[in-house]
Amino acid sequence: MTRTLIAAAMALLLAAGRAAAEPRVVSQGPTPGGWQYVLHSQAAGRDFRVQVSQPDLPFWRPRAAAIYVLDGDSRFRPVSEAARGLAREHRMTPAYVVAIGYPPGTDVQARRLNDLVHPQAAWNGRPIGGGGAAFEQFVVDELRPFIARRYRLDAGRSVLVGHSVGGLFAATVMARQTLAFGGYLVASPSLQFDPDLAARLTSVDGGGRRVFIAVGGEEGPMVALAERLAATLGGAGASFDVRQQTFAGESHMSVQGPMLAPGLTFLLPPKGR
Numbered sequence: 001m002t003r004t005l006i007a008a009a010m011a012l013l014l015a016a017g018r019a020a021a022e023p024r025v026v027s028q029g030p031t032p033g034g035w036q037y038v039l040h041s042q043a044a045g046r047d048f049r050v051q052v053s054q055p056d057l058p059f060w061r062p063r064a065a066a067i068y069v070l071d072g073d074s075r076f077r078p079v080s081e082a083a084r085g086l087a088r089e090h091r092m093t094p095a096y097v098v099a100i101g102y103p104p105g106t107d108v109q110a111r112r113l114n115d116l117v118h119p120q121a122a123w124n125g126r127p128i129g130g131g132g133a134a135f136e137q138f139v140v141d142e143l144r145p146f147i148a149r150r151y152r153l154d155a156g157r158s159v160l161v162g163h164s165v166g167g168l169f170a171a172t173v174m175a176r177q178t179l180a181f182g183g184y185l186v187a188s189p190s191l192q193f194d195p196d197l198a199a200r201l202t203s204v205d206g207g208g209r210r211v212f213i214a215v216g217g218e219e220g221p222m223v224a225l226a227e228r229l230a231a232t233l234g235g236a237g238a239s240f241d242v243r244q245q246t247f248a249g250e251s252h253m254s255v256q257g258p259m260l261a262p263g264l265t266f267l268l269p270p271k272g273r
Helices: 002-020 072-088 108-115 132-150 165-176 197-201 221-234 260-267
Strands: 024-031 034-041 046-053 064-069 095-101 120-123 126-129 153-163 183-187 210-216 241-247
Touching: 034 132, 046 072, 046 132, 064 072, 064 132, 072 095, 072 153, 072 260, 095 132, 108 126, 108 132, 108 165, 132 153, 132 165, 153 165, 153 260, 165 183, 165 197, 183 260, 197 221, 210 221, 210 260, 221 241, 241 260
Parallel strands: 064 095, 064 153, 153 183, 183 210, 210 241
Antiparallel strands: 024 034, 034 046, 046 095, 120 126
């Protein structure tokens, strides 16, 4: 029995060590609008490209919020520009933008359909998903501590931003590790790949966390899915602070621009508001 207990304790210690391990820096250097790292994740066993933009911090503000953005290869610049502009207008607290993507040469669509969907599913007649748990471990257990050790973050003010399967991933993290982020921007979530997710969220204690759910008015059945998710999270006795907006005339792709200002200002208002 003693040997069994010791073996179990050692296994737990080894697991904790893996979860807390810092990703290996493959390369780093300046990138337009900020700084870029290529990091090797022990959890996923692969490299990721992470781009970071710094806010314009006044001298009296030692720390800033953090916006973690999925599909970072295409979303780094627009989210960074929106965050800086909204902060200058005092509509949003200053925030670092941490955009998570893939190194050049990666088949981005194939990788994101694996990494951003937790269950195995089918899309256009081919299998996708199954890599969400490993990618979640990279984001939550490896990347966040890595960024926190290098930048002056306000630990209580971090948000996760995802669109499409990224929106599904953000909602899944919200269900599995609610406390990992202080708020969530869930845009056009591909809930069809995990139909039971909304039901699982009904038993989650959100602790008052803010959630902004966006969808384009021209997205067909996805509109009802997003609105139903908002109703589930923000219904009677809800523990989340939910705001939902359907953007008239916007499609699945075009909604990504209009959603930023209302979403980020709701999730990261200036302190005191």
